[in-house]
Amino acid sequence: MAGKISPSMMCADFRRLEDQVRELEQAGVEYLHWDIMDGRFVPNFTLGPDLMNCVRELTAIPFDLHLMMERPEDHLHLFDIRPGDIVSVHQESTTHLQRTLQAIRERGAKAAVALNPATPVYTVEHVLDDIDVLLIMTVNPGFAGQKLVPATLKKLSNVKTYLAAQGYPDIEIEVDGNVSWENAVRMREAGADIFVAGTSSIFRKGENIQELTKQFRDCIA
Ligand code: DX5
């Protein structure tokens, strides 16, 4: 199956957000990626539930929520989560990971665990039954425009093998952070299925999103 594109909405031009959502619809992206940060789990604040819920009314594109917050289980109710969405919580952000993943699935969404660059994949060994997507951070979470952490490519190439060896070949692998054209090709070769496209690919200032998305899709075919 070809790679899927999930544009990182924190990289969008907020002065013309509705236009950009329309352009992304026309470009046929599979998800919209929402980075929600609490200033504690990561040293930044970005988008909030009100903005996400407002854009929800604009489009039928499924949402890909990336919750970078302490105890995400305490905040799920703030988001208009719908069937077909992906909701990622960080393995490092809760002591009740399995219960949180269950709560996500109870809302009809795909449950995902996000791993920071330093967090080993085996930390999700006992929740593989509870996840549909594994989000491999290729930068340290918190900011757009960062450079890929080189060791994450090797980590990524081990993930597919690890999941297959554990008997879970159908868990999709998502990559997030500096997913440039060049990096996307290497990530695809390493087994990535879903690509968070930000400032280093389809949200390049002043360029046409549809054209950039078409070029990007060629890298992840
Ligand atoms: C970083 C976010 C990423 C980021 C991607 O914490 O999770 O989604 O916005 O932006 P680029 O593509 O510029 O790394």
Ligand code: ZN
């Ligand atoms: Zn993200």
